[in-house]
Amino acid sequence: MNHKFEFVNNRINKLKKDNLYRELQHTIIKKQYIHTKNKKLLNLSSNDYLGLDIGNLNFKQFQSSSRSVTGNDRKFLELEKKLSKHKSQEKTLIYPTGYMANLGALTAIIERHDTVFSDELNHASIIEACKLSSAKIKIYKHNDMADLESKIKKTKGRKFIISEGIFSMDGDSAKIKEITEISSKFDIITILDDAHGDFVFGKDGKGTANHSGASKKIDLYISSLSKGLGSFGGYVSSKKSIIELCINRSKSFIYTSALPSPIIEFTLKRFNSNREPRRKKLWNNINLFHKGLKQIGYETRSSSQIVPIIIGDEKTTLEFGKYLVKNGIFAQPIRYPTVKKKSARIRFSVTAWHTTKQLNETLSVLEKCRYKFKID
Ligand SMILES: Cc1ncc(COP(=O)(O)O)c(C=O)c1O
Structure with a gap:
């Protein structure tokens, strides 16, 4: 046997x-x-x-390549511009999925000597991304600002806070205003994964940070195109320099094929619909x-x-x-x-x-x- x-x-x-x-x-x-x-x-x-409800996809042609090779259909740029405006950020980068956006962006900007403060209920893609960055990870109790602040006070070096906007298995909201107040006080980079809040919360569906009146305090947004918008893909919106770094360092962006352009067209249609x-x-x-x-x-x-x-x-x-x-x-x-x-x-x-x-x-x-x- x-x-x-x-x-x-x-x-x-x-x-x-x-x-x-x-x-x-x-x-x-x-x-x-x-x-x-x-x-x-x-x-x-x-x-x-x-x-x-805007009809179906019309699949004719695939790029069959990474975006950093020949897969960068100009429709990507059109959608990225719209998403940057939607998030009031300088630049946006589309990844094949929200999961890959988390992996790619976090590993591009967070390094071994950094510390990430992550809510205990954060999504698996955030947890995996934090591990992959090799940074020190400090998990704070769910939405517990006193715990977050006390952990921050005990930590030296460059720090990041990451939270979901709407927690995917509990449906409650992050305390975004309080998080951003803490990050301003201690000069910490703030990342918001708004996969479930995007297109649902805030003015014109701009998301949970907009809803909380704290959108200017978020340094980097991660989101999915597969939820509120009902299409497919993920994206990161932030400063121009951060997106440049993501283009150059995100393995889940560089070493994988681009989304097929009909999906991007479909997403644009949904984005532009009423x-x-x-x-x-x-x-x-x-x-x-x-x-x-x-x-x-x-x-x-x-x-x-x-x-x-x-x-x-x-x-x-x-x-x-x-x-x-x-x-x-x-x-x-x-x-x-x-x-x-x-x-x-x-x-x-x-x-x-x-x-x-x-x-x-x-x-x-x-x-x-x-x-x-x-x-x-
Ligand atoms: C908070 C959060 N981030 C990221 C993702 C991944 O998004 P995608 O389905 O586009 O890979 C999910 C998916 O459920 C999620 O809940």
Whole structure:
């Protein structure tokens, strides 16, 4: 018998035993619906928050090269200019994904002798990027400004603070104003990953820093084009010199192929479309869902379109998810390692696609769930 891969089977079996095993599902997404296992379900797990409906992609030609070789279609520059204006920054650089934007930008500017202060709930792409930079990493308690400041006071040398704008698994907002006050006081470089706040919060969807009145205090923005805008890709907006450094030092920019230009065209179309009515609709839906949940006795610290119901136990969370599917609703159960063990949750994302009737029906199902799964 070949024992070479026994350890792989053991690891898989352990995941199954701990209710942490993940299986890919076959899905087809159509507007606010998800088709899976021959069922049509209401999709409450989409990142296409604004649901901008501007037709389909027209794929004709690919650059098939890195942007630093022959892949720099002029459409990139057009979109980057618009994104710079959107963020009130000098320059922007588009990466193939938001994940790669974090890896690329952080490793380009942060070095071994630097210290990064990172919120304990920051996204995996930030955590990986910080590790890859080889800098010292100091994790501060979630949104705890006293902890952040006390850690800063004990640290010498060049410092960076990085936080998400809207925390991706909790849906709450970073204390951006307070963070920027601390960074001004100690002269620290401030980085905001606004993947979930961009295009949703602030004037014209400029993001959470704009919403907090602190946009001028952010030194570097990281964001995704795959969420509020419902397209694909990631970007970094900052000073001209920082973008120059990213172009020259980001491995996830240099040593990978450029996004196909039809995706950039598609993103431009979505960016240029009439986003404000969709954003208004999204906010009506967010407010309705938050208020409805409160009325039926659920507590959530969400201040955004991402609304988790924290259940704790992994097995119960999976059963909760299955019960939702039985009732025509898809919302993703989230477990370790995405969140801490025993803090499993169902994560809802409200979008502009949803109708009032659909959200009210979802709330009726959730009311039954509260008793069925004994959620306090
Ligand atoms: C905070 C945050 N940053 C970055 C990313 C990565 O973005 P992308 O999906 O474009 O790779 C995500 C994705 O969920 C995220 O939540």
